Structures are given as structure tokens and as C-alpha cells.
Amino acid sequence: MNIKHSVITTDVLVIGSGCTGLGAALEIAKEGLEVVVVEKGEKSGQCGASIMAIQLACAALGVWEEDSPELHAQDTIKWGRGLSDPKIVARMTERAPARILEFEKWGMKFATKDGKLQQLNSPGHTRKRALYVDFKYGTGRSMMQALSNQLKPFTNLKIIKNTYIRELLKSGDQVAGAIGFDVANGEIVVFHAKTVVLATGGGMEVYGRNSGSRHLTGDGYRLAFLAGAPLLDMEFVQFIPMGTLYPNFPGLVMTILEPMSYRTGGRLTNAQGEEFLDRYIDGGLKATRDIISYAMAKEVLEGRGTPHGGLYFEPGYSVGAEGLAEEYGQQFLDQFKSVGINIASAKVEVFPIAHYFMGGIRIDADGRTPVGGLLAAGEVAAGIHGANRLAGNSLTDVMVFGQVIGESAVEDARKRSFLPIEISDAINKFQAEIINRLNLPIDPEINFSKLRENLQNEMLRNVGPVRTGAGLQETLDRIIGLEQLLQSIGFRDNTLVFNQELIDLFEFESMISTAKLIVQAAIYRKESRGAHHREDFSIELPEWTRNIILKYKPGQPQAQIDLSS
Amino acid sequence: MPDDHYINIFVARKKPGNVSDFKAQHEENQEVLEKYTLPYSKGMSALDALDNIRKLYDPSLAYPHSCRHGKACRLCLAEIDGKVDYLCSTLARDGMIIKSIPGREIIRDLIVNR
Numbered sequence: 001m002n003i004k005h006s007v008i009t010t011d012v013l014v015i016g017s018g019c020t021g022l023g024a025a026l027e028i029a030k031e032g033l034e035v036v037v038v039e040k041g042e043k044s045g046q047c048g049a050s051i052m053a054i055q056l057a058c059a060a061l062g063v064w065e066e067d068s069p070e071l072h073a074q075d076t077i078k079w080g081r082g083l084s085d086p087k088i089v090a091r092m093t094e095r096a097p098a099r100i101l102e103f104e105k106w107g108m109k110f111a112t113k114d115g116k117l118q119q120l121n122s123p124g125h126t127r128k129r130a131l132y133v134d135f136k137y138g139t140g141r142s143m144m145q146a147l148s149n150q151l152k153p154f155t156n157l158k159i160i161k162n163t164y165i166r167e168l169l170k171s172g173d174q175v176a177g178a179i180g181f182d183v184a185n186g187e188i189v190v191f192h193a194k195t196v197v198l199a200t201g202g203g204m205e206v207y208g209r210n211s212g213s214r215h216l217t218g219d220g221y222r223l224a225f226l227a228g229a230p231l232l233d234m235e236f237v238q239f240i241p242m243g244t245l246y247p248n249f250p251g252l253v254m255t256i257l258e259p260m261s262y263r264t265g266g267r268l269t270n271a272q273g274e275e276f277l278d279r280y281i282d283g284g285l286k287a288t289r290d291i292i293s294y295a296m297a298k299e300v301l302e303g304r305g306t307p308h309g310g311l312y313f314e315p316g317y318s319v320g321a322e323g324l325a326e327e328y329g330q331q332f333l334d335q336f337k338s339v340g341i342n343i344a345s346a347k348v349e350v351f352p353i354a355h356y357f358m359g360g361i362r363i364d365a366d367g368r369t370p371v372g373g374l375l376a377a378g379e380v381a382a383g384i385h386g387a388n389r390l391a392g393n394s395l396t397d398v399m400v401f402g403q404v405i406g407e408s409a410v411e412d413a414r415k416r417s418f419l420p421i422e423i424s425d426a427i428n429k430f431q432a433e434i435i436n437r438l439n440l441p442i443d444p445e446i447n448f449s450k451l452r453e454n455l456q457n458e459m460l461r462n463v464g465p466v467r468t469g470a471g472l473q474e475t476l477d478r479i480i481g482l483e484q485l486l487q488s489i490g491f492r493d494n495t496l497v498f499n500q501e502l503i504d505l506f507e508f509e510s511m512i513s514t515a516k517l518i519v520q521a522a523i524y525r526k527e528s529r530g531a532h533h534r535e536d537f538s539i540e541l542p543e544w545t546r547n548i549i550l551k552y553k554p555g556q557p558q559a560q561i562d563l564s565s
Numbered sequence: 566m567p568d569d570h571y572i573n574i575f576v577a578r579k580k581p582g583n584v585s586d587f588k589a590q591h592e593e594n595q596e597v598l599e600k601y602t603l604p605y606s607k608g609m610s611a612l613d614a615l616d617n618i619r620k621l622y623d624p625s626l627a628y629p630h631s632c633r634h635g636k637a638c639r640l641c642l643a644e645i646d647g648k649v650d651y652l653c654s655t656l657a658r659d660g661m662i663i664k665s666i667p668g669r670e671i672i673r674d675l676i677v678n679r
Contacts, residue, residue: 042679046638047631140637184672186581213631213638248608251654253635339608339656447624449616493625497581498673500619500627 005188010036011413013193018050020378021199023402029154031410044159047215048201053140056130056392059096067127069093079124080386081530082545087365088383095400106146124390168227171419175373186496194416202379203514207354208456217507218514220380229369232547233359235521239293243353245310261285265318270304290388290531293352297465310351316344358385367405377401387530440490448504476519570605577664581673612652628675
């Protein structure tokens with residue numbers, strides 16, 4: 001059996017088509033270079049986290065009160081608990097105001113008040129700097145539409161969908177391309193490029209309850225790690241407190257109730273009717289996400305949870321139907337009505353859900369990784385958010401860094417040539433891997449769908465907002481067990497077009513790598529800081545104000561660990 | 566309906582043929598309506614039902630989806646009981662029939678060329 005293959009040559013290869021990837025592609029296309037964006041989902045710009053954003057973007061525009069990029073940076077670093085890279089943060093906060101206005105000019109529908117851009121308070125930010133888009137348009141949808149429209153004129157920009165990148169190809173110590181599988185055509189695709197941009201987003205799909213799409217399996221962490229790029233802060237995973245638990249709201253994102261917690265006075269209680277947050281923190285629901293998520297998880301662990309293992313949240317407790325309609329629009333209430341819920345008077349069960357990865361690939365303020373030819377930005381990269389990301393700083397990150405990394409890619413691609421890569425070796429190796437898999441026996445009791453769920457539950461159980469050394473070790477052992485099991489599982493189906501088991505295999509490999517990195521770093525960090533809370537080391541220790549850096553060591557099952565100075 | 570019930574869901578299945586020749590594929594390889602019995606829980610969507618089919622019966626079932634619960638990705642369109650709608654925002658019910666959206670070439674199961 002021979003699998004068809006093709007080779008695509010381009011100045012810059014961008015992996016991922018969220019706001020960072022498409023933002024980078026725009027800058028590159030504007031400069032007249034050839035750029036290929038490769039996306040694993042069925043539609044570009046619609047399969048990652050960007051499109052799902054329903055909340056805020058922060059920038060020191062100072063519309064309603066005096067503000068500055070320096071203050072924005074200060075807040076970001078403070079709540080990142082000292083682990084952010086000040087240069088990367090400064091790049092974001094300095095560029096944010098102009099970039100927000102650029103997106104507005106392109107048609108992003110930021111909410112206004114009295115004819116001016118509305119800017120709200122949001123937890124951790126000391127100024128009113130959070131912009132948003134009304135629910136009827138959707139923050140993410142409006143942002144991605146605005147950006148996608150800008151891409152239309154460029155014929156030197158090509159988007160390839162349905163293609164899963166499996167490995168970055170190197171020429172010596174430089175990245176010079178990538179190999180992947182086009183699942184729609186059942187073909188291997190090799191990309192040869194002067195510069196490769198990783199914009200693959202996060203990996204929250206390693207957790208059972210998460211706010212992302214099923215495509216966010218941490219592919220970029222695995223690709224970069226295996227290519228020799230260092231990763232840092234992987235132990236810091238943000239959980240968003242008001243994740244919907246029960247009932248299920250079909251067709252509504254699981255983060256939909258979050259704004260009601262800090263914007264409009266929702267009420268959070270345990271099974272005994274107690275507003276328990278006061279026992280943990282000052283400021284109640286206006287505190288940052290890491291602290292609230294920890295308090296909620298702890299409350300449930302101590303037996304004061306609801307029947308489905310969460311807490312009770314009353315979104316309309318303070319403001320009622322009128323207040324909710326005024327703040328979020330009538331359509332917001334109607335969405336719930338259409339699934340049989342009167343949200344203004346509802347008491348729903350909520351529990352924190354995995355939402356964002358603060359850690360990722362080490363980059364500098366221009367988005368360059370220590371590996372030549374490889375750039376990264378957005379959620380897949382680290383450096384801005386440290387141990388805890390503030391609400392509204394992720395959209396700012398992706399809007400700004402799409403542009404930053406695009407500029408860097410242009411500069412690099414102009415300087416670099418097409419380095420030689422062993423294309424046929426890469427194809428033969430990948431083909432052998434797939435064919436070998438198609439010939440493996442089937443175990444009727446096991447499939448990738450079940451294994452994925454096992455991993456997700458394992459991560460939720462021991463690697464969520466409350467962690468212990470023993471629990472983390474137990475989970476690491478189980479992940480290694482799953483990784484071994486993965487080697488021997490055959491497919492029920494041996495065709496190559498939209499072979500869901502093949503897709504599951506690709507994604508599961510990324511998820512296993514990502515989960516291992518998180519757990520390994522979480523075991524190593526023997527303190528509590530931001531989103532990483534260890535019951536056995538429950539306080540923040542000054543000597544741990546350092547990043548844990550993970551590096552691939554060929555032939556070793558686990559990453560080598562270094563600490564930043 | 567109480568939470569512990571089982572429901573039957575019918576899904577139109579189709580294997581991929583030679584992708585470069587959709588005409589031949591249609592002739593050789595007809596759509597088959599398969600029945601799956603699933604545990605029901607309150608608020609379960611049609612997309613949840615398909616996820617469960619993959620877990621419990623057949624991991625090869627292919628259907629368009631990404632964001633899963635937000636109508637954000639706008640991928641999970643299918644013909645559900647004769648009407649084109651999003652799988653993630655449609656409640657699952659006993660006897661539900663899920664087919665690929667009509668008038669498009671079927672690549673595999675519920676995945677169409679679009």
C-alpha cells in the first residue's frame with residue numbers, strides 16, 4: 001500500500017488559523033511573501049478558541065479614566081505572580097490600544113456607551129480597560145470576521161484545511177518545514193518553508209470539562225517540544241469558575257455565566273446555602289479566577305457540593321431579568337428560554353472548567369523561539385500570563401501577537417533560504433507508521449474515544465485547581481500507562497478518508513505529551529502559586545519565583561527540567 | 566423523561582469510496598441507517614448522542630464538529646428529523662434520525678463536501 005503525498009513550498013508556513021495564525025498571515029501576505037496557513041479543522045478560523053470567545057479584550061485606551069500600558073503591564077505581572085516576562089508583557093500592553101482600534105476599524109463591534117468605546121472593570125485590572133462585544137454578535141465571532149475580511153484580497157495567502165501536522169521537519173538544528181496528514185483526501189502533505197509559525201492554541205481538551213473546542217489537543221506543545229524548543233510554566237492551567245455543570249445548556253458555551261459573577265452580582269453558594277467564598281478570600285466574586293476556582297474545588301472536596309458535584313449559582317440574584325437584559329441584551333435571556341430555562345430566576349449548578357494554558361513555548365518579545373526557523377505566539381507560547389492570566393488579556397495577546405509574529409516572520413523569511421530537508425525519508429517514515437497502525441489487531445474493549453475520556457478524567461481528578469504530590473504522581477503513572485497502551489491499538493476501519501480513529505490517534509498523541517508536561521512540572525513545583533495549588537505545599541515561596549523549563553531529551557520518557565534564574 | 570432511560574438514535578452511515586470519483590461512490594456505496602441505543606441524560610444534545618455512539622459502539626463514526634456547545638464553530642450541521650440544524654443545540658430524543666445535510670456530496674457518514 002502506498003499513501004498519496006504532495007509537497008508544498010512556501011516562504012512561511014503558519015500552523016493554526018485562530019486570531020494569532022490569521023493575524024500573522026495577514027502581515028506576511030501584506031509584505032508580498034508566499035504564506036500557507038494550515039488548519040486541522042474543517043473551516044479556517046472556526047475550530048479553535050478564538051471564535052469561542054464571549055468576553056473581554058483589555059487595552060489601556062483610557063476612555064473612562066486615566067490608564068497607561070505601564071499600569072496594564074503592572075497588573076498583568078502582579079497577578080501572574082512574578083513569572084511573566086516583562087518584555088513580552090510590555091510588547092502586548094504597548095501595542096494593545098492601537099491594535100484594538102485597528103480591529104474596530106475592520107468592523108469588530110465593540111460595545112459603546114454615550115458614543116464612546118465602553119470599558120469595564122474586570123478582576124485584577126486596576127483600571128476600566130475591558131472592552132467587549134454584545135452577546136448578539138459574539139466577541140470571538142466579531143473579531144474573526146473582522147480579521148478574515150482583511151485576508152480576502154491576498155492571492156499569495158493560501159489556506160489548507162483538514163490537515164493535521166504531525167512533526168516539524170528540521171535541517172540540522174533549524175526548523176525548515178513540517179509533515180502532516182490531510183484527512184479529507186487521505187494524503188500525506190509535506191511543507192517546505194523558510195520560516196514556520198506555530199499558532200496552534202492551547203490544550204484544554206486534556207481536561208474532561210473544558211471551555212474549548214475538541215480540536216484544542218495541545219498539538220503545538222508536542223510539535224515544538226519534539227523539535228527541541230523549551231516549554232515553560234506548563235503547570236499553570238487556568239480554570240474558569242462558573243463553568244456550567246447542571247443542567248446542560250445545549251448550544252450555549254460553558255463559560256456563558258461567567259460575566260454574571262463579577263459584572264452583575266450573581267450569587268454563589270454551597271449545598272448548605274452558605275456564601276462560602278468569604279471564608280477563603282476578600283472581594284468574593286470580584287477576585288481573580290485562580291482563587292475562586294480553588295475555593296470552589298475545595299468546597300466540593302470537603303463535602304459541601306451540590307448533587308452533581310458543583311456549587312449553586314444564581315446569575316440574576318442582584319439584578320433580575322431587567323438587569324440582565326440591560327447588561328447583556330434581551331437575546332441573552334432568550335437563548336436560555338429556547339432551551340427551557342428562565343436564567344434570571346434560575347439556580348444552576350456550576351463548577352470550574354479548564355479554560356486556558358498560561359504556559360507554553362519559550363519565546364522572546366518578537367515571538368521567536370530558541371530554535372532557528374521556528375516562531376510561536378498566542379496560547380501555545382508562554383511569557384505573558386505567568387501563574388495566572390487576567391480576564392481580557394488573552395484576546396489582547398492574540399490580536400497583538402498575531403501582528404508581532406507576522407512581522408518577525410517577514411523579517412526572518414527574507415533573511416533565510418530554503419534549507420534542505422529529507423522529504424522522502426520523512427514521507428516513508430510517516431507512511432510506515434500509518435500502515436503499521438492499520439495492520440494492528442483490534443481490541444473490542446478499547447478505543448481512542450474511551451482512552452481520551454480516561455485521560456481527561458484523570459487530569460480533572462488530580463491536576464485541576466486542587467493538587468497533591470501523591471495525586472500528581474498517581475496521574476503521571478497512569479498517563480504513562482495510557483501512552484504504552486496507545487502503541488498497540490488497531491483501527492476498526494482501514495480507509496484513510498476522514499478516518500476518525502486516525503484523527504483520534506493523532507490528537508491523543510498530542511494530548512498525552514501535553515498532559516505529561518503539565519503533570520511533570522506540577523510535581524516539580526513544590527509550592528502554591530496562581531493556578532497551581534498544592535495541598536502539600538500550600539503557600540507561595542519566594543525562592544520559587546522562577547519558571548520551570550521543560551526540554552526534550554531524545555530517548556527519555558520524561559522531559560529534562562531546568563529552572564530560570 | 567427521567568434520567569435513567571435509554572433512547573434509540575438513528576444515524577445515516579456511509580463509508581468513503583474512491584474520493585476522486587464521487588459518482589461511483591454513490592452507486593457502489595449507499596447510505597445505511599443504523600440504530601444505536603444510548604443511555605439518556607437530561608439536556609443531552611444530538612451531538613452528545615453521537616459522541617456516545619463513538620465511545621460505546623463505533624469509534625469510526627465521522628461527523629462535523631469542533632466547539633461542541635456553543636454554535637460558535639458552526640460546523641455541526643446535519644439533517645435532524647428532516648430539518649437542517651446544529652447538532653450541539655438540538656436536544657436528543659428517542660427515535661431521532663440524523664442524516665448528513667442534503668444536496669451535498671457525502672465524504673463519510675455525516676461529513677459532506679462544503
